[in-house]
Amino acid sequence: MSDETLESTxxxxxxxxxxxxxxxxxxxxxxxxDQLDLDSMDILNMAIGLFEATGVEVPESDYPRxxxxxxxxxxLAERMA
Amino acid sequence: MPSLGADMDAGRVVAxxxxxGDHVTRGQVVADVDTDKSVIEVExxxxxxxxxxxxxxxxxxxxxxxxxxxxxxxDAGTAAPSRPGAPSISxxxxxxxxxxxxxxxxxxxxxxxSAPKxxSAPKxxxxxxxxxxxxxxxxxxxxxxxxxxRRKAAELGVDLAAVTGTGHDGAVTADDVARAVSARPSFxxxxxxxxRxxxxRxxxxxxxxxxxxxxxxxxxxxxxxxxxxxxxxxKREIPHYYLTTEIDVARAMSWLAGRNSGVPVTARVLxxxxxxxxxxxxxxxxxxLNGFWEDDGFRPGSAIHLGVAIALRGGGLVAPAIHDxxxxxxxxLMAALRDLVGRARAGRIRGAEMSDPTVTVTxxxxxxxxxxxxxxxxxxxxxxGFGRIRERAWVDxxxxxxxxxxxxxxxxxxxASDGHRGAIFLAELDRLLQEPEAxxxxxxxxxxxxxxxxx
Numbered sequence: 001m002s003d004e005t006l007e008s009t010x011x012x013x014x015x016x017x018x019x020x021x022x023x024x025x026x027x028x029x030x031x032x033x034d035q036l037d038l039d040s041m042d043i044l045n046m047a048i049g050l051f052e053a054t055g056v057e058v059p060e061s062d063y064p065r066x067x068x069x070x071x072x073x074x075x076l077a078e079r080m081a
Numbered sequence: 082m083p084s085l086g087a088d089m090d091a092g093r094v095v096a097x098x099x100x101x102g103d104h105v106t107r108g109q110v111v112a113d114v115d116t117d118k119s120v121i122e123v124e125x126x127x128x129x130x131x132x133x134x135x136x137x138x139x140x141x142x143x144x145x146x147x148x149x150x151x152x153x154x155x156d157a158g159t160a161a162p163s164r165p166g167a168p169s170i171s172x173x174x175x176x177x178x179x180x181x182x183x184x185x186x187x188x189x190x191x192x193x194x195s196a197p198k199x200x201s202a203p204k205x206x207x208x209x210x211x212x213x214x215x216x217x218x219x220x221x222x223x224x225x226x227x228x229x230x231r232r233k234a235a236e237l238g239v240d241l242a243a244v245t246g247t248g249h250d251g252a253v254t255a256d257d258v259a260r261a262v263s264a265r266p267s268f269x270x271x272x273x274x275x276x277r278x279x280x281x282r283x284x285x286x287x288x289x290x291x292x293x294x295x296x297x298x299x300x301x302x303x304x305x306x307x308x309x310x311x312x313x314x315x316k317r318e319i320p321h322y323y324l325t326t327e328i329d330v331a332r333a334m335s336w337l338a339g340r341n342s343g344v345p346v347t348a349r350v351l352x353x354x355x356x357x358x359x360x361x362x363x364x365x366x367x368x369x370l371n372g373f374w375e376d377d378g379f380r381p382g383s384a385i386h387l388g389v390a391i392a393l394r395g396g397g398l399v400a401p402a403i404h405d406x407x408x409x410x411x412x413x414l415m416a417a418l419r420d421l422v423g424r425a426r427a428g429r430i431r432g433a434e435m436s437d438p439t440v441t442v443t444x445x446x447x448x449x450x451x452x453x454x455x456x457x458x459x460x461x462x463x464x465x466g467f468g469r470i471r472e473r474a475w476v477d478x479x480x481x482x483x484x485x486x487x488x489x490x491x492x493x494x495x496x497a498s499d500g501h502r503g504a505i506f507l508a509e510l511d512r513l514l515q516e517p518e519a520x521x522x523x524x525x526x527x528x529x530x531x532x533x534x535x536x
Binding site for chain 1: 338341342345346347349351352353392394395418419422423427446447448
């Protein structure tokens with residue numbers, strides 16, 4: 001994790017999943033699927049990216065918790081505590 | 082220059098990955114080509130040594146223009162060189178798709194002195210004459226329309242009867258078809274090669290025009306025009322029939338959820354992969370839905386190359402193929418899908434993927450729609466649309482219960498098949514999805530053998 005905050009980690013992973021997204025202007029509480037037109041493949045890639053960055057495996061049943069930036073940050077903080 | 086899709090008539094070589102003297106292996110990516118819609122990696126269709134690059138980087142040339150000369154290892158130095166692969170047609174996927182052969186042939190020729198003209202076609206193979214046919218002579222007495230011209234006409238929607246042949250004995254060549262298209266006001270213009278004479282099939286023949294790379298907006302507009310042309314042609318020419326059925330996927334979804342909970346996140350399989358797998362396997366039952374409508378006849382696909390409609394986030398879509406989708410395990414198919422979606426959105430699709438789907442699937446479930454009535458991608462003869470998987474009211478044992486279902490729609494070309502066949506396909510799709518465990522294990526049906534298309 002080095003000096004990255006959880007939020008910057010989530011935004012970096014999002015940027016890798018959807019390179020055309022301007023991550024500086026993402027609404028942290030709006031559903032990424034609605035906001036950025038992400039699909040189920042993108043959400044899976046988010047889960048894989050978050051796992052690779054943090055070691056946290058997000059089960060499918062928890063996907064609804066990682067579809068916003070702030071939700072994903074809270075979820076990771078909880079799982080890493 | 083291979084045809085990288087039914088709507089492509091020219092392309093620009095962006096970069097060569099090989100040079101003169103390099104040894105290349107069939108399937109190797111040798112160049113990047115800009116089709117205006119996207120940059121596509123082009124694979125070589127022969128194994129041998131590059132003797133000449135005919136089209137320079139930055140040059141834009143029509144489909145069918147030779148890009149390079151390749152000396153066949155096996156034939157090099159023999160008295161009667163032949164084209165790679167042509168005499169035996171032994172390559173397993175030769176002629177898989179309407180455009181694949183067209184892509185392969187003009188691209189690679191064995192040796193300059195015996196090089197047949199680009200129009201002389203992959204199928205049927207020319208007889209391996211020891212003395213060698215004189216250049217440009219059509220082997221045997223053949224119909225005066227080259228197979229490449231037939232394919233090109235089918236792709237571009239050209240009526241061959243209205244095309245004046247300028248080839249040997251008045252044969253209609255691919256160039257004649259290209260000219261007929263460029264004469265049509267409604268189509269994007271085609272840069273017709275200046276000459277079809279086999280003796281002069283030199284780089285100059287192609288009259289290459291160097292063009293500037295397209296901007297994002299121009300590419301977007303070009304993609305839109307290409308979709309417009311293909312879809313307008315589909316609705317103009319293909320008599321679609323539509324069959325829809327609601328499929329109970331409760332068992333399949335709970336099986337998938339159980340499977341996914343027991344594997345690492347990187348090995349998870351999405352529901353759409355299971356739907357693709359079931360579709361590919363079900364198509365074995367109805368091969369008349371897997372292939373192409375060309376020359377007023379159906380040409381079956383020699384394998385099940387499942388085109389997958391992938392929405393690009395900037396707008397537009399592409400439908401590249403997952404090759405031999407019915408033969409992949411569920412895990413392999415999921416990996417292929419993930420790879421393909423990633424590359425499609427990054428603009429790194431390979432030529433064969435763009436040119437050879439034998440049938441297409443579109444899934445709009447993520448967008449929340451219940452039913453998709455899809456439009457067939459010509460010259461294919463069928464497309465399967467899946468809506469959203471969600472709980473719907475379902476009658477089971479006389480009681481209404483909530484049940485996860487998906488609504489599957491088949492759109493098929495009524496010239497190639499009838500509703501009865503389409504219904505058999507959907508019934509098989511339903512049956513397969515009731516046995517997800519079997520689908521998860523299934524990867525090859527021994528009764529199904531890849532065979533050459535009948536023509």
